[in-house]
Amino acid sequence: MSDLRCRLLQLQSRFTWDLKKDDMDLENLSTRLQAHIDLQLGQQGAVARSYSFLAYVRYLQDQPEEAVSLLNQSEEKTRECFGEESERRLIVTYGDLAWLKYHTGDYQQSQAYCQRVNDILLKYPTDSPEVLHPEVYGEKAWTFLKFSWSYYPKAVDCFRKALELQPDDSEWNAGYAIALYRTEPMFSEAPEESPGTKQLRRALEIKPDDGVLMSLLAMKLGTYNKHQEADNLVERALKIDPDNPHVTRYVGKYLRSQGDYDRSIVLLKKALRRSSQSAFIHHQLALCYIKKKIDEHKKKPFNNQTVKHWRSLCIQHLEEAVRIKASFVLAIADLALMYAEKKDFSRYSVCTHSYTEVLSFFFGTAEK
Structure with a gap:
């Protein structure tokens, strides 16, 4: 038993990342994650992550059987999205399953999932034991970004490490941009654009049709009085992704900041029809x-x-x-x-x- 626990403690998993129940609003987190799953929101693989996030929430809510079911669905979605490239993205999922099986007393299955992780690590070694795979840094970063505002600085650090390994990856660039957006003051007297604003531009260079990134960049540019560029981004975001409640809510916020309250209300009501529990x-x-x-x-x-x-x-x-x-x-x-x-x-x-x-x-x- 002690040998198994030692193996588990070596895993990259939400169970080993010092996530504290008291830092989270579990009910609100559960509602938002279920909405993400129902609406299929986010970039490629985002729904699979939402299943994993919700699984950990269910574990914290003393529902381990549902947590296992959600992790199995996360694995299935990951394989659907990434096919032969999915193995490194399952390192954390298998780590979570190993811990869940351990907590439910199924030590044989826990050992089996530990072995799956070990097989992937042997197949895809990193340059040193201290360096994680970019997919693991990314999973860790999204977890910190989703679970609590108090973890945002950790999310920034993990996205930065993922980008050191894969500087042109669209997902890590987008995540880094969002994390910086959330950690920076919205208003700044500095004449130059903030690192978050520059990173939003960088992320849009790699993925130019991302409506959420456009709307966030518009919010930032509004604080620099670059209203023409911001307005153009808003119109493009609404044209590209008009039914995404994340786009419409940020555009609505931008329009309110510009004094266009009536149009903001129309858009926010539209977003509320798809995301009533926001x-x-x-x-x-x-x-x-x-x-x-x-x-x-x-x-x-x-x-x-x-x-x-x-x-x-x-x-x-x-x-x-x-x-x-x-x-x-x-x-x-x-x-x-x-x-x-x-x-x-x-x-x-x-x-x-x-x-x-x-x-x-x-x-x-x-x-x-």
């Missing part, structure tokens, strides 16, 4: 309605019923955002302000209490 989209819609409310309030005279209408819609979407993602601190803060405006002080009190609890959790996690 706290991000509900929050973006609420922010649009806040702007509509403020604009009405500025009128002399303003229509009080119209103000109440926009506030009501805003509260509706903020409540949905918080219901879907209980740790959504920005949405909680915005909702508290709306309750205060409405003079609904009992709900305001509940909201501010939740806000304090979430912040305490985040800072407590950071201190660990």
Whole structure:
């Protein structure tokens, strides 16, 4: 038994990457991953990864049998996508299966999956034992990027290592761009474009028809007042991938930042029809309605019923955002302000209490 556990600890697996349950919002993560699977979102192989991610979530939720089933589906999807090139992409999947079989007491199968990993590593050796395969760095990076904002710096580092080995790979370039986008401040006074902006350009050179990358780059360019280029990217993204809720939500966010609230609302509503359990989209819609409310309030005279209408819609979407993602601190803060405006002080009190609890959790996690 101790020999098996020693073998397991040597594996590259979500079970050995120091992923902490307390760092994750498991319910929200589960909802988002299931949506990715249902909508078949992402680049080649992304659905297979979503099955693997969801498997680990199910393990953390004490559902090991479903976790094994999801990993088997991940293996099947990986083979469908990559065919003969799939073996290195299964190193982590087999590592996860080895751990799951160990935790369920099936030590023979656990040994078998350890051996599968070993066979792949012997077949495809790296330059040194300390260097992982780029596919493993990539899998590790996507895991960190998906599971918690607190792991984003680790995702950046892993994507960078994958690119050192495969500098022209479209997947690692896209992932690196997204990771940098999420870790950089949105606004910068520096005259030069940020590393994240430059990496988005690099990723689009390799994969010029990626609507998600276009919409993210548009967001960045808007902060540099490069509005013409940003507008062109937005229109191209909507033309290339009009039904992808990730595209429409980021384009909607861009349009809101440019003051085009009505068009933003139309696009965000469209995205919500395909991704109804997206706290991000509900929050973006609420922010649009806040702007509509403020604009009405500025009128002399303003229509009080119209103000109440926009506030009501805003509260509706903020409540949905918080219901879907209980740790959504920005949405909680915005909702508290709306309750205060409405003079609904009992709900305001509940909201501010939740806000304090979430912040305490985040800072407590950071201190660990």
